[in-house]
Amino acid sequence: MIRRKQEGGLLLDAKYRTDGEAEINGRHVEWSAGYVLTYVPFESTQVTKRIVDPDMAENVEKALESVHWGALIALELKGKNVVNVAVEADPLADME
DSSP, X not given: OOOEEEEEEEEXXXXXXXXXXXXXXXXXXXXXXXXXXXXXXXTOOSOEEEEBOGGGHHHHHHHHTTOXXXXXXXXXXXXXXXXXXXXXXXXXXXXX
16 A cells, blocks of 8 residues: 655646756756646745656646645645645735
8 A cells, every 4th residue: 555645835836847867966867757846845945846646747737727836735645746736825816
């Protein structure tokens, strides 16, 4: 059985990225294509990137299509991948 874990934070970005590689802080880093959420977890100052499970990418993208950066989100994880997202609050939505 694979445990599911809850996590959340302040959404910074949600986008599809292509395969790539770079030198970051003197070390070679490679990544694969996928839909990625970038956020700052609650009670943290570190930016975190999580890949969305490919089977769930369409659902997650739809859930975030009208959400602004800075929204508070709750993530459901399966392993290290996001399988579900819920928008807890979107303060910038009230400013439109």
